[in-house]
Amino acid sequence: MTCRHVLDQIDAETVVDERLDLLSAVPVHALTCPTCAVALGVSRDTPARLRALATVSAPPAFQTSVMARIARLEDAAPITAHEPASADWKLWPAAACLVLGILLIALALSLSPVGPRPWHMRISPAATTQSLATVAALLVGLVCYAIGLFTPIARRRRS
Amino acid sequence: MNTPDQAIVAAVLAGDRDSFGALVERYQHRLFGLVLMMVRDPGGAEDVAQDTFVRAFSRLGAYDTARPFYPWLAAIAVRLAQNWLRQRGSIVRREGAQLDDTIAPGAMPLSLDTLITDEESRELWRAVSALSSGERTTVTLCYRDGLPVRDIALALGVTTGTVKTLLFRARRHLRERLTSSGMFNRELQP
Numbered sequence: 001m002t003c004r005h006v007l008d009q010i011d012a013e014t015v016v017d018e019r020l021d022l023l024s025a026v027p028v029h030a031l032t033c034p035t036c037a038v039a040l041g042v043s044r045d046t047p048a049r050l051r052a053l054a055t056v057s058a059p060p061a062f063q064t065s066v067m068a069r070i071a072r073l074e075d076a077a078p079i080t081a082h083e084p085a086s087a088d089w090k091l092w093p094a095a096a097c098l099v100l101g102i103l104l105i106a107l108a109l110s111l112s113p114v115g116p117r118p119w120h121m122r123i124s125p126a127a128t129t130q131s132l133a134t135v136a137a138l139l140v141g142l143v144c145y146a147i148g149l150f151t152p153i154a155r156r157r158r159s
Numbered sequence: 160m161n162t163p164d165q166a167i168v169a170a171v172l173a174g175d176r177d178s179f180g181a182l183v184e185r186y187q188h189r190l191f192g193l194v195l196m197m198v199r200d201p202g203g204a205e206d207v208a209q210d211t212f213v214r215a216f217s218r219l220g221a222y223d224t225a226r227p228f229y230p231w232l233a234a235i236a237v238r239l240a241q242n243w244l245r246q247r248g249s250i251v252r253r254e255g256a257q258l259d260d261t262i263a264p265g266a267m268p269l270s271l272d273t274l275i276t277d278e279e280s281r282e283l284w285r286a287v288s289a290l291s292s293g294e295r296t297t298v299t300l301c302y303r304d305g306l307p308v309r310d311i312a313l314a315l316g317v318t319t320g321t322v323k324t325l326l327f328r329a330r331r332h333l334r335e336r337l338t339s340s341g342m343f344n345r346e347l348q349p
Contacts, residue, residue: 011331042337043330049283050302058191059205063183066212070179073217 003029006036010043091152098148104141108134161185164228171219179219183212186229189304190236196299197240198247199288207243211236230306234314237296244292286336294329297322 006029030036111134162181170178190211195204214235215222222231287295293315300311301322308326312319 007331007334011327011334013330038338039334043334046283046330046333046337047302049279050287050298051305052280056188056192056195058187058208062187062191062205062209063180066183066187066209067177067180069209069213070176070216073213 003033003036006030006033007039010036010040013043094148094151096148097144097151101141101143101145101148104137104144106141108138108141111137165224168219168222168224168228171216179212179216182215182228186232187212189229190232193233193299193304194236194240196284196287196303197237197292197296198243200247203243203247207236207239210239214239227310229304230310230314233300233304233306233310237300237314240296241292282340283337286333286340289336290329290332293325294332297325298329298333301326 010030030040111130164182164185167178167181171182187208191204191208194207194211195201198204198207211232215232218235222228287298290298296315297311300306300314301308306314308319308322312322315322
């Protein structure tokens with residue numbers, strides 16, 4: 001058991017508790033090795049010291065300033081309990097867009113001709129129209145898919 | 160007797176705007192301390208903490224009353240503080256390094272020295288200030304605010320495994336720094 005092992009365990013908080021005597025080799029080393037003993041002491045005391053740091057107070061007029069800002073805010077748009085529902089509804093167009101995009105892509109893939117066409121075969125006007133429709137469906141589908149996918153992410157980033 | 164947070168939230172949602180003041184009063188110091196620990200600038204911390212309460216008020220309808228209020232508030236604060244740090248970073252990059260003097264790693268803004276008078280606390284603040292942003296936030300939420308790992312993960316938008324890793328690294332860096340400073344070294348009583 002080296003100091004490095006013990007220090008790893010100290011940092012993982014496996015030995016920083018009240019049951020030192022219940023643990024075997026690690027606490028023995030931690031208590032007898034000067035370096036590890038100091039490290040264990042520091043690690044054990046740090047959480048309590050951090051909790052005691054709560055003495056930093058907010059500025060004196062903090063609450064007044066917050067409430068004044070809220071008053072101005074509420075004059076503009078009063079808060080209601082139904083806000084999350086409306087926020088959820090905003091996602092429906094994006095979801096519909098996503099589904100429409102997937103459907104159009106699937107349709108385009110099912111319409112596209114499968115397999116190579118011999119070079120001497122002429123393309124009929126009907127086939128050309130079908131190809132154009134396939135490409136158009138694919139493009140519109142991809143655009144719908146991208147809009148449906150990225151709109152909620154962009155909205156979340158803005159918020 | 161303390162009114163439960165959920166009852167205050169219900170009152171605010173019912174139209175009693177002034178009830179929100181009780182929540183501000185209850186959490187202002189705790190939240191200010193958290194934000195200060197994150198942004199390391201008292202002026203910035205005040206702005207971010209105020210923005211946090213205002214945003215919490217405007218989105219109070221989205222708060223799940225089955226869960227404790229403070230972790231939800233802390234999650235908003237963490238996001239706003241991260242935005243503040245990002246904006247501050249871009250200003251520093253754009254306008255030169257002199258603006259970064261007050262938030263250099265390991266350093267502490269002068270005005271913060273006036274907020275903390277106890278030398279041991281000051282040393283601890285310096286040690287926490289020297290941590291990376293993620294480690295600093297995690298350690299603050301865990302030890303100072305007493306949030307469980309799951310709530311910290313929700314506040315930071317990461318997995319619980321990431322939080323545990325950040326805590327491990329933070330503990331190591333704090334131990335190394337505090338041990339080398341010698342201020343906290345004492346004989347361990349078995």
